Each structure stands twice: as C-alpha cells, then as structure tokens.
Amino acid sequence: MKMDDRKLKILQAVIADYITTAQPIGSRTIAKKYELGISSATIRNEMSDLEEMGFLEQPHTSAGRIPSERAYRLYVDRLMKIKKLTEEEQTAIMAELGNRADEIENIIRKTVKILSHLTRYTSLAMSSQLDDCRLRHIHFVPIDSNSLVAVIVTDSGIVKNTIIKTADTVTPDYLESLTKVVNEIFQGATVEELNSSVASEDFRRYAYRYRLLDNLIPLIVDSLEEKKCDEVYADGMRNIFNFPEYSDVSRARNLLALIEDKEQLAGLINRIAGKGVKVSIGSELDNENIRDCSLVTATYRVGDKEIGKIGIIGPTRMEYARVVAIMGFMADQITCLIKKQLGE
Amino acid sequence: MKMDDRKLKILQAVIADYITTAQPIGSRTIAKKYELGISSATIRNEMSDLEEMGFLEQPHTSAGRIPSERAYRLYVDRLMKIKKLTEEEQTAIMAELGNRADEIENIIRKTVKILSHLTRYTSLAMSSQLDDCRLRHIHFVPIDSNSLVAVIVTDSGIVKNTIIKTADTVTPDYLESLTKVVNEIFQGATVEELNSSVASEDFRRYAYRYRLLDNLIPLIVDSLEEKKCDEVYADGMRNIFNFPEYSDVSRARNLLALIEDKEQLAGLINRIAGKGVKVSIGSELDNENIRDCSLVTATYRVGDKEIGKIGIIGPTRMEYARVVAIMGFMADQITCLIKKQLGE
C-alpha cells in the first residue's frame, strides 16, 4: 500500500490530537475537528489502511485509534516542524543559567535533599529575608590575564562567586590594591550605604583609577539584595506517592500544587515556624489544602538572628519521633556550618 | 472521663499501628498484636471511651478506629520518645553537607530545573566520567588570619571552593609564594602524576616549607577524581502526574523507581545519547520499564570532548517538536557557559 498525501494528513491529525488529549481518536472526531473535506467513512477507510501499514493501533475493537511507535518515528523524522524558542524564553534561560548559586543556596539544596532522603517525606527549606544585610568582605582571584573571580561574602554568609572579564590586563599588584580599596570603602555597608557612597566624590576619584569598580557595584548590590525575597526549596515530592492517603491521584496533585505555590508555602512556613522544632498537625495548619497533613519546622540561625527555616511535610500519621529528631539535628548542623563558613 | 494508664497504652498502640499501616485498627487486632492482657471486648469499651474523649475516630460505623488530631497532639507532646539519629547517620549527614558543590554541578542543577520547568516533563542530566582530568590552576583567597578558600579549577571546568583552616597565621606573602609553588609543581597534572610527584624528594622539601601542602593534596585529588563516577541529576519527577498514562499510581511508581535507580538510568542514557539531539521512542529504548516512554537526549562539550548529557523523559506522545528545540538550545547554552567559565 502506498502512503499518499491524504494518509499523511490524517496521520498527522491523529498524532497531533493524541499528543494533546491522550485519548484514542475516532474517524468522526477527525472529520469534525480537522477540515479535510472528506467524510468520516472515508477517514475510516484510510485509518484502516494506516493500521494495516503499522502506523495506527486500536486499544480495542470499538475504540478510536492511537499512533504506533512507528508513527511517532515518522513524525519525528519527517513530519514535525521544530518549534523554536521565543526570544523571551531564550533570554530567560540564559539569565537563569548565568545566575550563580551562592554558598548558602548550596547548603540549602543539600539540606532538602538530605532531609527528604532521610525521612522519606517531602522536605522544604527557605532563607528569610534580611533587610539589614551587610558586606563582610570581598576578594579577587585572578584566573588569567584578563579575567578574575570576585568572591563576595556578606554577614549572613552568602558567598557569591562571579567571573569578571576585563578589557585591560590585570596585574597581581593592581588586584591587591583594588582589594584593599574596595574593602576599605565598603566593608560593613548595606545596600543604602553602598548607593550613597557611590555618589560621593571620594568614590569617583577611586573609580577613575580602578576601572573595575564600576562593574563591581551592581554585583555587590545583587549579593546583598538577593536574599530579600523568600525563595522556597523543596525536595522529595515523589515521596508523597509512598503513602496510601495519596493513592488517590487528585489528592496527591492538590498537595503537589500547594508545594509548588511557593508564595503560599512561604507564608505558611513563616507563620508557623518558631524557635526550636515545632510540630503542626492537620487543622492546626489552618490551611484547607493540607488539612490532612502535618508540618514539622525548625529554624537555623547566625548568632541570634534567624536566617532560615526548614520543614517536613507529610500525612498526619507522620513518624514524629524520628522526624523531630532529624529536624533538630539538621537545624543545628546548618547553623554550625554557616557559622564555620563565616570563619568564626 | 479520666484518662488512665490503660487508656494511654491502648491509644499509643492505635497511634503506633496507624503510623505504620495507615489502616483503621480494630479491637481484636490490638488484643492480638499488643499483649496488654485484656480481651478485645474490654479494649472495645475503652476505645469507645477514647472516641468519646476525642482521641479516636471512626471513618464509618463498622471500621476500626484511627487517631484524631488531638491524639497526635497528645502523642507529640507527651507520649513519643524522640529517636535520636545513629552515629553513622550523623556522620553521613555531616559529610554530605560539608561536601561542596562545584560550578559544573551548579550548572547541571540549574539545567535540569530549567528543562523540567520548560517542558513539563521529567528532565535528567549527567556529566561523563573523564579519566584524563587535569588540574588547570589553583588559587587561594584569604578570609581571615587563619582561614582561606582554595579555588581549584580543572580542565573540564570544575571549580571547587574549599575552606581551609590553618593553625598558623597566613600572610599574603606566604599565600602568594604558595600559589606560585603549587601551580608550578602541579599544573596540568592528572591524579596519577599528582600521586607520583607527592612521593618525590622535591615535593618533600616544599612540603616542609609550606605546611598547607599536605592538606591540599587530598583536595586536589578529590576535585580531579570526583567526576569519575556517573552522577545523574533529575528534576520535575512530579510532572509525571500531569499525564493520564500515569494516573494509575503503580505505573507511575514504576517509572519513578527507574529514575531513582541512577545506575540503570546512567547506563541507559550513555547507551543512547550521541552527537546532537536524539529521540528514542518506546521499544527503541530497549528497556522493559519504560517501553511506553520516549527519551530525548543531547550532549554538551568542551572543545570536542563530550563532557555531559541531558535528557527529557516522557510518554511516547511527547511534544517532540518543542522538546527537540529546547534540548538543542540548552545543550548549546551549557557548552557556551562552560567554555566561558574556563575563560576561553
């Protein structure tokens, strides 16, 4: 049998429909939905041919048809038009990729991973917004003659590494004196102080000598401001499916939706978490979507400042005895680690 | 009504049982399973009391009973014995937390996140094992008088930052000359070369002058060896549940299990991935567990060396046209980013 243009069109219609609906598709539906100018009976005959040729399959006699693997292969090799990403998508990706992770982010990521692994529940972590974040110090590491890494450390332990390219060749001497100058002017500065000092005459004088300074300021501001928004990390969402209470897929999806709604989640954790390990059970959470869940939270600190929170979410029949122990231990470990990292 | 010791024991039994089984529990079961020395009828009466007091609930008349929120609250506040983590668990956590992420790892993590977000499928990424990984250079950044950060860069772009504490005070001069010496001896070295040169007499002389050297070698070896094992990152596993083909929870769990089995997964990706974007459909994957899935892979490179692979896994009715475009774009972006990071 020969594959003609009409068969291809019908095949394409079946594939396109099945990709979006995941439902077997019948001849009548194609006739109505795709205006091919032929009746359902004709389509029926063609589909029968396509099945014989191995491009369509029937789950059972009286169902519509679905594409076979062979059909997908044909589609991938010959039919599909690759849909290029839009400009906006492209720039968004590049921005996200270029955005470097700081040390605290790394610790948090590790933390949620460990927590979910250890407890087999879904784990959460977030760092609090700090309004009064200050620059602790900044260092430069030469990579080659015209690129270097700037290492920015803040008082809440953010360590941000950024590669800077320079037009001119930078010498070790230059870097050393730059380091001295920058730390002299900006050490202990908040974002506001940074902005005001940039406007000062002193700064202008320096900036003339050290061209790099102009590039540097936005980086420092970023590092200080970055943590102002609440970002919530989650891991182990798949664990939800280990619990029979979520064997009903729609309930599971509800919970997943809440966990993906970072804003609502952040609000919830912020409202509940307090000093030490806290257990909130079901309705105590005061949230319709997770009335049948429990949440165990803990906080980690630098000095006496609370700089972040971790949480475990699971069914109300949670293994509290174990989870509480794990949370306590992890919160302590993070606190220690950040303290150590700040070199205290 | 008064809460006596026997009631507490029964309550504890119900909670303990329900935490593990998630099934309503009846009086007879308690009588048999927990040797309380009383008959099921007595337990029945007590459970009836506990229900009246608000500690137990019945899903329906002829079911067993389950703990109420109030019961959990009582359990958390008074009954439970917090189960401390074992020594092994504690050390494992600390090791994992202390293990710093390198730049490539960060890029990969970002990548899987972006991919799953963009495609709404489950995304995978892995970096290939490189047997011939070489040290590119190493730098030191002072933090304070007795701690510093070692920044280790390899030719495949791994940038590893490690904080080193020193007993002695380190001066900038000391660091500068250490940097010079280390890079002189070790630049371009592989693990083998590193190990052999450590045994040399030259090295011993230096090590005497630069105490830090002894701490440093294991770190460098780590950085070079780290990427020898295939680590697979995955993100967006929850997306599986957006597809009706996995509304059957057991099928979903099967797929999740494969994705969690990093070894099998690595084997699969390695076998399939090749130059450019590749699409493998259903049985082409030649793996029983995912015969109804498709896998789209791509590779990223440094120079002409393939140093990693990314993948998207989803139902065979995948949106190939979009996924193929995204994969191509991402692979290019990662390649660029790593190249840039190596300062080329």
Add this chain to the structure above:
DNA sequence: GATTAGCACTCTATTGAAGAGAGTGCTAAT
C-alpha cells in the same frame, strides 16, 4: 472508481444489586 450514508456489531465504562467480611455495641454471664 471513489466517496458516503446507514446499520449491525463489538467492546468499554458505568450503574445497581447481592453477598462476603470486618468491626462494633449491647446484653448477659462470669
């Protein structure tokens, strides 16, 4: 000769009724 209308046929999914099973609550005996 290709296309289409019409109709019998097939298979699934849903609905409702019947029966088995688990557990309770109550009563009476110990």
Add this chain to the structure above:
DNA sequence: ATTAGCACTCTCTTCAATAGAGTGCTAATC
C-alpha cells in the same frame, strides 16, 4: 470489672445489565 456471644452496620467486591462510542461492511450516490 471483665469477657463471651450475637445481632447489626457499613464497606468492598463481584456480577449482570445498560448506555455509549466507534468500527466494518454493504449498498447507494457522485
């Protein structure tokens, strides 16, 4: 105060009946 015994209740499973969707085939039409 505790326990044995039994009627009662509710769910879950099974099975048959029915509605619905879609096909394949035949005969009529363009």
